[in-house]
Each structure stands twice: as structure tokens, then as C-alpha cells.
Amino acid sequence: MIIAVDGPAASGKGTIARALADHYGLPCLDTGLLYRAVGLSVLKASGDPDREADALAACNFDKAILSDPALRTEAVGSLASRVSVHPSVRQALVQRQRDFAAQPGGAILDGRDIATVIVPDADAKIFVTASVHVRAQRRYDDGVAHGGHPDMDSLIADIQARDTRDMSRDHAPLRMADGADLLDTSNLTIDAAVQQAIALVDAQL
Ligand code: C5P
Numbered sequence: 078m079i080i081a082v083d084g085p086a087a088s089g090k091g092t093i094a095r096a097l098a099d100h101y102g103l104p105c106l107d108t109g110l111l112y113r114a115v116g117l118s119v120l121k122a123s124g125d126p127d128r129e130a131d132a133l134a135a136c137n138f139d140k141a142i143l144s145d146p147a148l149r150t151e152a153v154g155s156l157a158s159r160v161s162v163h164p165s166v167r168q169a170l171v172q173r174q175r176d177f178a179a180q181p182g183g184a185i186l187d188g189r190d191i192a193t194v195i196v197p198d199a200d201a202k203i204f205v206t207a208s209v210h211v212r213a214q215r216r217y218d219d220g221v222a223h224g225g226h227p228d229m230d231s232l233i234a235d236i237q238a239r240d241t242r243d244m245s246r247d248h249a250p251l252r253m254a255d256g257a258d259l260l261d262t263s264n265l266t267i268d269a270a271v272q273q274a275i276a277l278v279d280a281q282l
Contacts, residue, residue, distance in 0.1 A: 078103065078183035080278060081192035084205035085251060086154060086239050087212035089262040089270055093205055094187035096271040097278065101185070106177045108188035108195070109157065111170050113148045114138045116156030132160040136169040151216065151235050158239045161189075162246040171195065189243055192254035201281040202257035203274055211263045212236055256281075 080097055084090040091107055098105035116126060118138040124131030147153055160166050171194075178184050178196045186195060192202040207215075213232040220227030243251040253259065258277040262270040 079178050079196050079199040080185040081199040081202045082187040083191050086236055087215050088205045088207050090187045090205040093274045094185050098185045103183050103185050105185040108174055108186055112157035112161045113153050114142045115160045117153050118142055126156050126159040129163040132163050133165045158242050164248045167248055189251040190249035192257050194249045201278040202254050203260055204253040204257045205260045207263040209236055
């Protein structure tokens with residue numbers, strides 16, 4: 078059984094994918110981490126994320142970077158969104174994701190193009206979204222909980238810029254796949270969103 082969970086930044090797709098993984102007893106891959114690792118490794122190599130050759134070279138990142146605390150920052154999310162527009166970078170990461178999906182027993186993957194490009198024949202497809210304001214508020218609360226002093230206006234601007242780049246790129250843009258169900262988490266608690274996701278997946282199986 079393969080479950081594809083796509084959606085924009087801070088929509089709740091990662092939380093939902095992990096809860097589905099628990100519920101169905103499946104391994105889960107956050108594919109955004111791969112693009113984040115490429116973005117962070119370009120930064121560490123003093124490369125230019127907008128230069129395809131620099132971004133492609135960074136696809137051979139050292140696995141240790143996957144546990145770097147900087148990986149989850151919005152700054153690295155934004156670098157990830159810049160390196161992920163390059164077709165050769167996307168191509169370099171495709172097989173790794175398909176291999177994960179193909180393991181016996183199945184898997185859950187979350188990202189932007191899982192149901193459209195990586196595994197279009199997934200058994201269940203969910204597109205998770207939420208309003209820009211709600212998503213920025215989640216990032217804000219997260220920042221405060223980690224002792225930071227986030228600025229709401231710049232969080233909104235960052236999320237909007239990332240949405241625009243992810244939805245308007247030529248290769249594997251963020252969009253809802255044919256056959257996917259939409260789950261808007263704007264007004265839902267985490268528990269309610271997870272329950273709805275389980276109901277949507279069960280109905281698709
Ligand atoms: O999901 P996350 O915010 O960690 O993703 C970071 C960035 O990586 C996204 O904004 C997007 O540009 C890129 N990405 C992608 N395809 C995926 C997952 C992430 O292009 N499957």
C-alpha cells in the first residue's frame with residue numbers, strides 16, 4: 078500500500094503523514110528533507126542555489142547533513158525551494174524516493190509531487206492545505222515554542238514566496254493530482270485532521 082501526501086509549506090502534511098504511518102504501520106519519508114539537504118549543502122559549499130550545476134553537485138550530500146538542526150529552518154526551506162526548480166536536481170532525487178515507495182508492505186511519502194510524479198499510481202492520494210495566515214501562525218507558534226522571536230509579516234511573505242515558486246515552476250509544480258482528495262486543515266485540530274485523513278484514505282483503498 079502506497080500513500081501519497083502532498084501540499085504546501087506548513088499545511089500539516091508532515092504531521093498527517095507521520096500519523097498515517099503510525100495508523101497503518103508503514104514507513105514514512107519526508108521528501109522535503111532531501112531538497113532541504115541539497116539546499117543546505119549548497120550553502121555550506123558556498124555555492125549558488127539558483128545555479129543548476131551547483132545545486133546538482135550538492136545532490137551528493139553527506140548523509141550526516143540529514144540530522145543537521147539547521148535543516149528545518151525556514152531559511153533552508155526557502156533554499157530547498159530554489160534548488161528544487163532545477164530539473165536535474167529533481168531527477169537526481171527521483172529514484173531514491175521511488176525505491177522508498179517500492180519497499181515490501183508499502184510506504185507513505187509526503188512532499189509536493191508525490192502523487193503527480195513520484196508515484197502517480199499510489200493507492201491513496203491526499204492533498205493537504207490551509208490558509209496562508211494559518212500556516213504562518215503555525216510557523217510563528219513553532220518559533221516562539223523554540224525560544225525565537227519570529228516576525229509574522231516576514232513569515233507570511235516567506236510562505237507566499239515559497240508557494241509561488243513551488244506552484245509556478247516548470248518541472249513538477251505543486252498541484253493536486255487527479256484522484257486526490259483535498260484536506261483543508263485551516264480550522265481543524267491535529268486530531269481532527271488526522272481522523273479526516275484516515276477516513277479519506279480508507280475510502281480510497
Ligand atoms: O516540505 P518542505 O517544506 O520541507 O519542502 C521544502 C521545499 O522542497 C519545498 O518548498 C519545495 O520547493 C521542495 N520540495 C519539492 N518536492 C518535494 C518536496 C519538497 O520540490 N517532493
